[in-house]
Amino acid sequence: MTSVDTERTITVTVNGVPREATVPVRRLLSDALRHDLGLTGTHVGCEHGVCGACTVLVDGDPVRSCLMLAVQVAGRTVTTVEGLARDDHQGGQVLHPVQEAFRECHALQCGFCTPGFLMTIAAGLEKRDPAAELTEEEVDDMVGGNLCRCTGYANIKKAVHTAAATMKDAR
Amino acid sequence: MTTKLFGEPVRRREDARLIVGRGRYLDDIGHTALAAAFVRSPHAHARITGIDVDGALDVEGLVAIYTYEDLTGPMAEPLPVLIPHPQLTEPRTGYPLAREVVRHVGEPVVMVVATDRYVAEDAAERIVVTYDELPVVVGVDAAYEARAAVHDDVPDNVAARHHQETGDVEPALAASPRTLSFTQYIERSASMPMEGRGVHARWDADDRSLRVYSSTQASTSVRAAIAAKLDLSLDTVEVIAPDVGGGFGVKIVHPWPEELLVPMAAIALGQEVKWAEDRREHFISSAHERQQRQDVTVGFDDEGRVTALDVHVLHDNGAYTPYGIIVPIITATQLVGPYVIPVYRVRVDSVYTNTVIVTPYRGAGRPQACYAMERTMDRIADELGLDRAVVRERNLIQPDQFPYDHHLTFQDGRPVIYDSGDYPGLLDKLRTLADWSSADVLRDEAAARGKLLGIGMAMYVEGTGPGPYEGGHVQVLGSGKVLVSTGLTSQGQGHETAFAQIVASELGVPIEDVEVTTGDTRRFAYAVGTFASRAAVMSGNAIALAARGVREKALRIAADVLEADPGDLEIDEGLVQVRGTPGASIPLRTVAVLSNPLRYAFDEAAKQATQFTTHDDSKPPVAEGDAPGLEHRDYYSPIRSTFASGAHAAVVEIDPETWEIDVVRYAVVHDCGNVVNPMIVEGQVHGGVAQGVAGALYERMAYDADGQLQNASYMDFLMPYASEVPDVDIDHQQTPSPLNPLGIKGAGEAGVIPGTAAIASAIEDAVGRRITSMPISPTELYDLMRSEDSETTATAARRAGTGVMA
Numbered sequence: 001m002t003s004v005d006t007e008r009t010i011t012v013t014v015n016g017v018p019r020e021a022t023v024p025v026r027r028l029l030s031d032a033l034r035h036d037l038g039l040t041g042t043h044v045g046c047e048h049g050v051c052g053a054c055t056v057l058v059d060g061d062p063v064r065s066c067l068m069l070a071v072q073v074a075g076r077t078v079t080t081v082e083g084l085a086r087d088d089h090q091g092g093q094v095l096h097p098v099q100e101a102f103r104e105c106h107a108l109q110c111g112f113c114t115p116g117f118l119m120t121i122a123a124g125l126e127k128r129d130p131a132a133e134l135t136e137e138e139v140d141d142m143v144g145g146n147l148c149r150c151t152g153y154a155n156i157k158k159a160v161h162t163a164a165a166t167m168k169d170a171r
Numbered sequence: 172m173t174t175k176l177f178g179e180p181v182r183r184r185e186d187a188r189l190i191v192g193r194g195r196y197l198d199d200i201g202h203t204a205l206a207a208a209f210v211r212s213p214h215a216h217a218r219i220t221g222i223d224v225d226g227a228l229d230v231e232g233l234v235a236i237y238t239y240e241d242l243t244g245p246m247a248e249p250l251p252v253l254i255p256h257p258q259l260t261e262p263r264t265g266y267p268l269a270r271e272v273v274r275h276v277g278e279p280v281v282m283v284v285a286t287d288r289y290v291a292e293d294a295a296e297r298i299v300v301t302y303d304e305l306p307v308v309v310g311v312d313a314a315y316e317a318r319a320a321v322h323d324d325v326p327d328n329v330a331a332r333h334h335q336e337t338g339d340v341e342p343a344l345a346a347s348p349r350t351l352s353f354t355q356y357i358e359r360s361a362s363m364p365m366e367g368r369g370v371h372a373r374w375d376a377d378d379r380s381l382r383v384y385s386s387t388q389a390s391t392s393v394r395a396a397i398a399a400k401l402d403l404s405l406d407t408v409e410v411i412a413p414d415v416g417g418g419f420g421v422k423i424v425h426p427w428p429e430e431l432l433v434p435m436a437a438i439a440l441g442q443e444v445k446w447a448e449d450r451r452e453h454f455i456s457s458a459h460e461r462q463q464r465q466d467v468t469v470g471f472d473d474e475g476r477v478t479a480l481d482v483h484v485l486h487d488n489g490a491y492t493p494y495g496i497i498v499p500i501i502t503a504t505q506l507v508g509p510y511v512i513p514v515y516r517v518r519v520d521s522v523y524t525n526t527v528i529v530t531p532y533r534g535a536g537r538p539q540a541c542y543a544m545e546r547t548m549d550r551i552a553d554e555l556g557l558d559r560a561v562v563r564e565r566n567l568i569q570p571d572q573f574p575y576d577h578h579l580t581f582q583d584g585r586p587v588i589y590d591s592g593d594y595p596g597l598l599d600k601l602r603t604l605a606d607w608s609s610a611d612v613l614r615d616e617a618a619a620r621g622k623l624l625g626i627g628m629a630m631y632v633e634g635t636g637p638g639p640y641e642g643g644h645v646q647v648l649g650s651g652k653v654l655v656s657t658g659l660t661s662q663g664q665g666h667e668t669a670f671a672q673i674v675a676s677e678l679g680v681p682i683e684d685v686e687v688t689t690g691d692t693r694r695f696a697y698a699v700g701t702f703a704s705r706a707a708v709m710s711g712n713a714i715a716l717a718a719r720g721v722r723e724k725a726l727r728i729a730a731d732v733l734e735a736d737p738g739d740l741e742i743d744e745g746l747v748q749v750r751g752t753p754g755a756s757i758p759l760r761t762v763a764v765l766s767n768p769l770r771y772a773f774d775e776a777a778k779q780a781t782q783f784t785t786h787d788d789s790k791p792p793v794a795e796g797d798a799p800g801l802e803h804r805d806y807y808s809p810i811r812s813t814f815a816s817g818a819h820a821a822v823v824e825i826d827p828e829t830w831e832i833d834v835v836r837y838a839v840v841h842d843c844g845n846v847v848n849p850m851i852v853e854g855q856v857h858g859g860v861a862q863g864v865a866g867a868l869y870e871r872m873a874y875d876a877d878g879q880l881q882n883a884s885y886m887d888f889l890m891p892y893a894s895e896v897p898d899v900d901i902d903h904q905q906t907p908s909p910l911n912p913l914g915i916k917g918a919g920e921a922g923v924i925p926g927t928a929a930i931a932s933a934i935e936d937a938v939g940r941r942i943t944s945m946p947i948s949p950t951e952l953y954d955l956m957r958s959e960d961s962e963t964t965a966t967a968a969r970r971a972g973t974g975v976m977a
Contacts (some may be wrong), residue, residue, distance in 0.1 A: 032810040040199035041192015041417070045365045052883035054363060063639065077565045081192035095190070103186040106850050109858065110663025111189030112196060122502035131517060139357040147885065149365050149417050150663050151920075152861035167359075168310030 010074035015083025016038065023070045029063075030054040032070035032141040033080060039083040041115050045147065049125035055116040056080045062123045079092045082116035084122055098159065107159035116146050119168030120158055130171045134164040173492075177676040177913075179852035183668045184682075185661075185778040186631050194414040197386040197447060198371035204371060204443035205234055207433055208291035210298050212273035212457060215309070215878020216321065217302035219271055223282060226297035227321055232290035235440060236298070237282040237432065239270045245400045246435060254495030259331040263322050263523070264491045266689045267428040270956050272489035274321055275304070275526050276878055277455030279428050284436050284444055290658070293546030307525045307878045311464045313487040314522035321490060321523035326924035330488055331496045331521040335503055338514035343479035347834040348469025351550055356468050356944040357539050357927060358489070360865070362460040362532040363890060364662070365418020367448030368457060370429050372437035380407045383434050386415050388423040389700030390690045391658050396426035397434055412690030414802060418662035420531035423702045424494055441534040454883035459872050460498060460532035461812070462487040465543045475562040479514040482506060482543060486521045489633060495534065496521050496531040496850035497582050498808055501536030501634075504579045504587050507667035508544045509632050509816055510566040515579075520631040525878040531702060534923045535634055542945065545928035549935065553965045559932070561746055563630060582703070583637035583729040585811035591906045594630065597818045597840050601628060604902045605820035605838035610936075613822065623825040624835075627932025629925035630819075634812040635917025636708025642697050643714030644824055645674060645721045646802035649767075651745055651760035651778045653678065653685045657710040658698020660690030664919060665851040666706055670714050677718035678725075680759060696808075697963075704815070705916025707847055712807035712911045719804030726760045728801070731787075732757055732765065763801040768792035813908040815916035817841035819860075819925040821897075823933040830956070832868055836946070842904040844916035852918045853901060859922015861896045866923070867930035867946050869895060939967025 009022045014037060016031045021036045026046075027054045033056065042065060045053035057079040072119045083136040085093040091104040101107065124142035128134075139160045143153060181771075188194055224236050239247070250264040269280045281298055285291035306319030306657045314321070314328040321328055344350055371384040381403060387393050387410075394410035397403065415422065429446050439442040450458070463486050470479035488497040496519070503517040530931045552559040568575050570593045579587040602608065610626040617624035655674050661667070671685040688694045689710075690701075699709070726737040729747040733740070733755055741750050748756035764780050772778040782792070793799055822836035831931070839856055846852050867887035873881040880890045907914030927945045940955055941962040947955075955961045 007294045020176075024289065026860040034198070035202055038202065039192070040196075041194070043196065043366070044198070044363050045843075046885045048450065048886065051365065066648060081190075085191055093191070100188040102190050103182060104185065106854050108183075108189055108663075109366065109665070109854060111185070111194050111413065114189055115192055118190065121810060128542060140893060145892070147365065147890055147892060149363060149419070149862075149890070150858045152857035152899070155854060157893065 008071050010071055012073045013077045015079055025071055027070045028066055029068040029070045029073055030065035039080050039082050043112050043115055053113045054115040055119045057119055057123055062120045081118055095123055098163040101159040101163035105155045105159040105162055107155040113148045117156060120146055125163055125167055130167040156165060175676050176672040176682055178971060181668055181672055181848055183665050185667045187659050194368055196414045196416050197384055198869060199893050200384050200446050201371045201443050205284050206288040206291045207444055208295045208447035209279045209281050210295045211279055212276055212278040213648055214304055215276050216306045217273050217304040219402050220303055221301040222643040223299040225561040227294040230294040232286035233294045235284040239266060239268045244402055250493055253493055254493050258333045259496050260610045261325045261330050262492045263301050266495045267431050280353040282432050285330060309524055309874050309876055309878050311327060311487045311522055314524045315485055319456060321525055328523045328835050329520050330757055333496055333499055333503060333519040335579050340479050340481045340514050340516035343514035344470040347478040348472045351554055352468040354542035357461055357463050357542055358946055359459045359462045360870040362419035362421035364417025364419055366803055369447040370433040371445040372434035373443045374438045376441050378641050381434055384413050386422060387412050387428055388418045388660050389425050391692055392661055393425045393430055396719045400431045401435055409858055412660040415662040419533040423700055424458055424530045427601050430976045435687055442764040442835060449515050451883055458530040460529050460738040463539045467543055467547055469547050471551050475555050475565050477566055479510055480512050482517045484519045486519055488521045488523050489524060489526045491528050498531055498536040500582045502540045504581050505537045506540040507577055507624045509568055509584040509630050511568055523681050526874055532922050537924045538927050539628055541924050542630045542928045548911040549932050560602055564598055581634055581812060589911050592816050592906050593906050596904055600840040600902045601818040601820055604900055611817045617824055623827055623937040623938025625933040626822045627929045628820040628934055629928035630923045632814050632816045633703035633921055635815050637703050637705060638809050638810035639811045640806050641709035641713045642806040643710060643717040644695055644804045645717040647759055647763040649760055650766040651684055652679055655714060656688040657692035659701045659706055659710050669847045669851060672710055674718045677715050678722055680745045707915055709807055710814060712913050713805055715913055716821035720805055721801060724803055725759060728766055729757050730761050731975050746794060766801040767799040815921055817921050819929045821929040821933045823937055825937050830953040838898040838900045840902045841921055842906050843918040844908045845914040855918050856901055856922040857899055860899050861891055861928020863923040865891045867927045871946055882928040
């Protein structure tokens with residue numbers, strides 16, 4: 001049922017790789033990532049932009065992929081949790097400091113909200129001066145817009161501090 | 172020993188996949204599956220007069236539409252009453268798809284299957300169901316008044332009358348030096364896991380077998396239910412709980428209609444079918460909990476010692492009772508908490524309302540129980556002008572009174588006999604941790620800043636690890652890998668790590684070699700499920716016993732090879748060795764190879780076990796009573812539950828202009844016996860406290876009089892963000908359970924239990940007005956402060972008299 005009225009073929013760079021997909025114009029970005037591109041690391045928790053589980057980076061900025069249409073990212077760059085770690089060019093991966101910190105600080109339990117937190121916090125940490133002292137206000141800002149039902153957030157906040165310290169040391 | 176990991180804060184093994192997006196949750200499975208969507212009732216109570224599907228038939232991509240008329244055999248019968256009880260005299264359950272009458276908004280009426288979810292919803296939207304609306308019952312008081320009935324044949328709306336007593340309460344009250352009575356309410360909340368429910372089913376027509384993935388807390392029982400309802404032989408059905416994005420109780424209910432309908436469609440259509448619940452569906456069709464009215468009468472002496480307690484609980488069970496009366500039974504039996512209650516009577520009326528079913532949500536009746544008992548303690552203290560901690564102290568069961576028999580019957584049909592504990596120890600630690608004695612100083616400091624400050628506390632005892640049983644299987648492979656499985660399921664509790672720690676410690680192998688599988692009926696078919704803080708107690712002990720069985724066999728085989736006495740052998744880092752004789756050793760993986768006498772050498776290691784390399788001709792290759800393989804299966808079935816305990820304190824600061832309530836301090840002392848992994852236990856406490864605070868201040872299910880849920884979205888249901896959750900100070904006490912080999916008690920639910928009670932107490936302390944309904948919002952507090960009907964506490968009057976508080 002291909003139709004120019006209801007479908008578009010888009011090209012988008014996802015996690016550094018140019019991808020092409022033919023999607024219905026009404027397809028949410030979250031669904032396109034998960035079901036058309038097979039990147040199921042992005043999770044859908046509420047489908048109305050409140051929980052933040054589906055957060056991905058579009059051109060480096062966090063967006064709620066359940067509130068965006070797939071066709072809106074045509075020609076743009078998307079990073080999902082699968083693209084957060086760097087390739088170590090030896091067949092392995094180097095985790096982002098925030099990924100390491102989540103594991104170190106027990107900042108996840110069921111793990112369903114985790115990708116959204118990781119993407120939001122990673123973007124927040126990447127955008128700041130790593131040498132500057134991390135304030136509680138900054139931490140609250142980075143974790144304050146996402147819902148987690150398991151952890152009570154304490155260890156997530158701790159993980160932000162740990163990741164920031166790692167990034168400060170690595171600078 | 173380098174492998175003793177029991178009790179260590181080992182980093183979680185499940186995290187490696189979850190932090191890189193390689194988890195596998197329900198909706199990550201089956202990209203080519205057909206999608207199901209449901210037409211659900213928009214009315215709380217109505218008779219279905221017609222279902223017109225014509226409009227949907229020309230939707231391109233539509234595959235099938237099912238209504239009640241399409242259900243046959245057991246599927247056309249009501250869903251099972253999972254936990255029958257003699258006092259549940261009027262059990263009622265719905266049908267997989269509504270038959271004639273709907274009894275709550277959200278009840279499934281039609282299932283649509285289509286090429287994808289978008290198309291399925293397009294079709295569902297075009298189906299027209301017509302209804303005749305019927306009178307609606309919302310709230311426990313309306314249900315009890317029974318001007319309308321939820322079920323025609325239950326005119327008084329009472330599903331069950333549950334009654335327990337430990338003596339003759341009326342004369343005991345009459346003989347008490349003092350008595351007081353009060354009524355209080357607690358509202359609904361819900362588990363609200365970040366991942367909703369979901370089901371994926373694949374029918375193999377050639378093999379005539381069914382594989383179902385379900386986001387469930389009870390895969391073995393879902394399997395049995397599917398087999399029974401779809402007329403399949405049990406051996407042709409397998410059910411797997413993949414990564415599950417939180418449960419908190421709602422996923423213990425089964426079979427949910429969708430867990431039967433999706434497999435039914437997969438078989439009928441010969442194609443994979445999947446349904447993943449969306450958030451609105453979760454609000455209006457998955458279970459809620461907590462609403463009760465509690466009428467309490469307590470007798471006590473001038474020292475504040477309780478002499479008799481009489482409680483009547485009106486419990487809202489929603490429209491149906493698939494999970495029986497487990498929640499109100501838990502309220503009834505856990506209400507006595509850590510206290511000596513000489514005479515106790517509890518009567519529960521569990522009533523039907525035209526709302527979503529009520530089944531366990533973390534705490535499962537215990538937050539309500541704690542609220543009743545702890546607010547009673549506060550009332551006694553207020554009446555007598557005593558410190559609330561002192562009144563509690565005077566009523567506590569003492570450490571030398573264990574085992575302590577309350578003469579009640581618990582949710583598992585077993586007696587409420589506390590196994591161990593140190594409640595005065597908890598209270599002492601809490602007073603220190605929360606700086607209880609400095610409350611007046613804090614209050615004055617806050618008053619100087621124009622704020623009202625209050626402190627409150629609550630104690631609880633939580634029956635954890637009820638039976639009937641769980642099992643564990645441990646197998647050492649020739650590669651050295653140790654496979655561990657148990658039938659109960661995981662929803663984020665870190666079982667893969669905790670159970671691996673137990674096996675590594677028991678068996679003496681590196682944790683890296685241990686691989687744990689939970690909730691997969693292909694691996695372990697006998698299980699009960701994950702609920703009631705039971706996973707570590709039940710499966711933890713079963714797995715420990717299984718590991719001990721493997722160890723014993725390994726030592727026996729190794730002793731033969733090493734020509735040593737098994738008693739002289741030890742296993743460390745996967746190596747069996749003669750104690751004190753370095754050199755005299757054999758790797759566990761070789762023992763595993765030798766444990767399986769072979770004819771065929773399929774790989775290099777296997778050569779060691781083939782028939783021309785093993786030489787003892789005096790006995791058969793597999794000795795009598797023995798079995799090939801280095802594996803063992805064992806079960807743990809407790810005589811009764813263990814009883815964990817704890818005490819929480821909250822300090823709140825209230826703005827007398829906006830009546831905003833801020834929890835500025837939250838202290839937790841908890842005792843769950845021996846701890847497998849303290850990092851995981853603390854995580855459970857943090858998460859529980861967040862839900863406790865949420866239930867006290869933010870979350871409720873706002874049903875209107877027509878049975879419409881007014882806040883069925885994350886926009887309107889106030890699930891806390893980080894900004895709403897206070898920092899938590901934690902102190903530990905460990906009183907091992909004498910009932911199980913590992914001495915552990917459950918920890919999963921504890922954090923949530925005292926939140927409502929402690930925060931109500933703190934708010935009352937701050938504002939000096941009686942708090943009788945929780946949760947409480949700033950608006951409600953404002954109204955309470957302005958109301959002429961609200962009662963001033965005696966404590967506030969005393970403070971006003973002495974000038975402590977203006």
